[in-house]
Amino acid sequence: MKLLVCISKTPETTAKIAFTDGDTQFDSNGVQYILNPYDEWYALVRAIELKEANGGTVTVVNVGPASNDVIIRKALAIGADEATRINGEPQSAYYTAQQIANFAKDGGFDIIFTGKETIDYNGSEVGGMVAELMDLPYISYATALDVDGDTSTVTRDIEGGNEVAKVTGPFVVSAAKGMAEQRIPNMRGIMMAKRKPLNVIEAVEVNATAEIIKYRMPEQKSSVKMIDPENMDELVRLLQEEAKVL
Amino acid sequence: MILVYAESPDGQIKKSAIEAVSYGAKTAQSMGTSCAALVFGNPEGMDSLGTYGADSILQINDAAFEKMDSQIYAKAIADVATEKNAQIVVLSHSSTGKSLLGRIAIRLNAGSVSGVSSIPNKEDQGISVEKSVFSGKALATYQINSEKAVLSLMGNSVKAEEMAKSPNIETLSVTPAQSNVEILEQNKQSGDIAPLPEAELVVSAGRGMKGPENWGIIEELANVLGATTACSRPVADSGWRPHHEHVGQTGIAIKPNLYIAAGISGAIQHLAGVNSSKCIVVINKDPEAPFFKAADYGICADLFDVVPRLTEAIKKVKA
Ligand SMILES: Cc1cc2nc3c(=O)[nH]c(=O)nc-3n(C[C@H](O)[C@H](O)[C@H](O)COP(=O)(O)OP(=O)(O)OC[C@H]3O[C@@H](n4cnc5c(N)ncnc54)[C@H](O)[C@@H]3O)c2cc1C
Numbered sequence: 321m322k323l324l325v326c327i328s329k330t331p332e333t334t335a336k337i338a339f340t341d342g343d344t345q346f347d348s349n350g351v352q353y354i355l356n357p358y359d360e361w362y363a364l365v366r367a368i369e370l371k372e373a374n375g376g377t378v379t380v381v382n383v384g385p386a387s388n389d390v391i392i393r394k395a396l397a398i399g400a401d402e403a404t405r406i407n408g409e410p411q412s413a414y415y416t417a418q419q420i421a422n423f424a425k426d427g428g429f430d431i432i433f434t435g436k437e438t439i440d441y442n443g444s445e446v447g448g449m450v451a452e453l454m455d456l457p458y459i460s461y462a463t464a465l466d467v468d469g470d471t472s473t474v475t476r477d478i479e480g481g482n483e484v485a486k487v488t489g490p491f492v493v494s495a496a497k498g499m500a501e502q503r504i505p506n507m508r509g510i511m512m513a514k515r516k517p518l519n520v521i522e523a524v525e526v527n528a529t530a531e532i533i534k535y536r537m538p539e540q541k542s543s544v545k546m547i548d549p550e551n552m553d554e555l556v557r558l559l560q561e562e563a564k565v566l
Numbered sequence: 567m568i569l570v571y572a573e574s575p576d577g578q579i580k581k582s583a584i585e586a587v588s589y590g591a592k593t594a595q596s597m598g599t600s601c602a603a604l605v606f607g608n609p610e611g612m613d614s615l616g617t618y619g620a621d622s623i624l625q626i627n628d629a630a631f632e633k634m635d636s637q638i639y640a641k642a643i644a645d646v647a648t649e650k651n652a653q654i655v656v657l658s659h660s661s662t663g664k665s666l667l668g669r670i671a672i673r674l675n676a677g678s679v680s681g682v683s684s685i686p687n688k689e690d691q692g693i694s695v696e697k698s699v700f701s702g703k704a705l706a707t708y709q710i711n712s713e714k715a716v717l718s719l720m721g722n723s724v725k726a727e728e729m730a731k732s733p734n735i736e737t738l739s740v741t742p743a744q745s746n747v748e749i750l751e752q753n754k755q756s757g758d759i760a761p762l763p764e765a766e767l768v769v770s771a772g773r774g775m776k777g778p779e780n781w782g783i784i785e786e787l788a789n790v791l792g793a794t795t796a797c798s799r800p801v802a803d804s805g806w807r808p809h810h811e812h813v814g815q816t817g818i819a820i821k822p823n824l825y826i827a828a829g830i831s832g833a834i835q836h837l838a839g840v841n842s843s844k845c846i847v848v849i850n851k852d853p854e855a856p857f858f859k860a861a862d863y864g865i866c867a868d869l870f871d872v873v874p875r876l877t878e879a880i881k882k883v884k885a
């Protein structure tokens with residue numbers, strides 16, 4: 321099996337969020353970056369499990385600058401076989417998806433994995449775009465994935481439940497919690513990762529169809545009103561009359 | 567024209583579709599154009615589309631569209647958008663909307679923004695629209711540089727308002743795309759409780775509950791309120807509660823009117839999924855619990871005393 325996992329980087333979950341240049345740029349000063357949890361914990365691990373069971377290769381691809389090599393090495397340490405970094409600034413989902421589709425089109429991949437979303441911009445867009453660009457089926461928010469020959473059975477979350485789909489042939493899947501269990505890279509993996517191939521290719525030219533022009537912070541909550549635990553009638557009154565939510 | 571895809575899972579126009587139509591109608595009004603709602607099949611509640619501002623209803627009633635597959639639906643919606651020359655396509659930011667947004671954007675060569683929370687502004691270059699980013703810690707304004715735009719609307723962020731139109735219904739026929747996907751089964755929770763992403767009232771609990779056997783008091787409170795239940799991540803990870811209840815940065819992000827959190831410390835990753843709630847009530851016995859800083863109302867006490875008392879107080883006003 322040839323498996324491709326799209327990996328992205330995202331600020332570490334407790335990173336302080338601030339902006340510069342008149343609130344037009346994210347301030348990356350002092351921010352630690354991590355592999356996007358959905359890509360690392362679920363997509364990548366499930367791809368490795370499938371390879372372990374069926375043979376084949378797991379390739380990871382990232383669109384980004386050279387500083388991303390750290391997180392790419394981590395994916396190799398967890399167990400991917402090889403990596404490609406497409407050298408460019410991933411300004412938008414559209415740009416990123418074009419790069420990935422262009423890279424994957426002649427790769428003969430059986431399954432292309434993405435995470436359900438990146439936890440910074442919460443886009444949830446790249447997977448569907450790659451699928452459309454390659455004219456492949458797309459199963460989003462998959463919580464389980466099993467492969468038998470050229471058919472795959474995928475469980476995906478839908479509002480208030482889930483559904484089980486059967487897909488024939490290659491497809492794109494976005495991974496959500498449940499698809500696999502997080503793996504921590506061990507010493508041997510980290511050593512081996514240093515010797516695995518990390519290819520760098522140049523990005524193709526793509527127009528930005530959407531871009532961020534301004535950031536702002538949400539309105540601050542006024543400070544908390546503490547309620548006497550003996551007086552729940554008072555809380556209910558406030559919820560009705562002051563907050564107007566009941 | 568603004569084209570809104572009004573979702574109707576289970577043959578019913580749902581709240582998220584009505585919000586999307588109302589959003590489309592408000593956008594159309596501000597841009598001096600009309601709003602059309604697209605439906606698949608013959609769902610219940612189509613009247614509400616006019617009530618909330620659709621100038622026309624476009625209907626695709628064809629067995630090929632019975633089950634949602636992103637390839638088939640995206641082609642159909644994009645085809646209709648092209649035929650009707652829609653400037654903006656509006657979707658709900660639901661599991662369906664999320665699997666369609668990117669596909670439609672590529673088909674239409676349109677700029678896209680997912681999970682938007684504001685009505686688009688017209689700018690010289692195109693439109694601009696705001697969405698919440700960094701798990702609710704900031705808001706970003708996106709500018710769309712292409713002629714067409716595809717947006718998915720975050721639930722509970724723009725209030726649905728009546729506009730009372732009397733739309734005519736036009737039946738369309740479009741050629742379905744090929745698909746290699748077959749839906750084998752669907753499992754949905756039964757009853758009238760709103761699924762978490764759509765819920766207006768949510769009662770949530772964390773590790774302070776000590777164990778799954780104690781959840782009766784949470785369910786009872788949710789029950790009298792008509793609320794949906796949620797939980798923190800360790801609770802779902804330990805199998806105390808089902809995974810679909812997990813809210814937060816790595817679970818689902820929600821935006822209910824009321825979020826009641828009992829025995830949850832309020833770690834930043836938890837807050838990331840709930841801090842856009844209109845009103846937050848925190849019940850925690852530790853006065854230093856970080857959640858109090860994000861709360862509107864706080865009760866510092868043992869949840870095993872407070873939760874049943876709150877349930878009684880609500881029963882009184884509901885009676
Ligand atoms: C990358 C990453 C992603 C994460 N994503 C998420 C996520 O999406 N969602 C999420 O929830 N967490 C997430 N977490 C975990 C998060 O950091 C916290 O560990 C978690 O939210 C804590 O859950 P809790 O509040 O239920 O438990 P605890 O932190 O153990 O808090 C229990 C609380 O209950 C209170 N309590 C105990 N007994 C009582 C009582 N009798 N009455 C009243 N109060 C009582 C305590 O004072 C305490 O504040 C993530 C962590 C990481 C590292």
Ligand SMILES: Nc1ncnc2c1ncn2[C@@H]1O[C@H](COP(=O)(O)O)[C@@H](O)[C@H]1O
Nearest residue numbers: 326328383434435437438443444445446
């Ligand atoms: N720069 C990138 N390089 C490679 N894959 C990416 C990149 N950005 C996003 N992805 C993939 O697309 C998924 C969804 O991202 P998004 O649409 O930005 O929320 C992520 O979980 C990744 O799998």
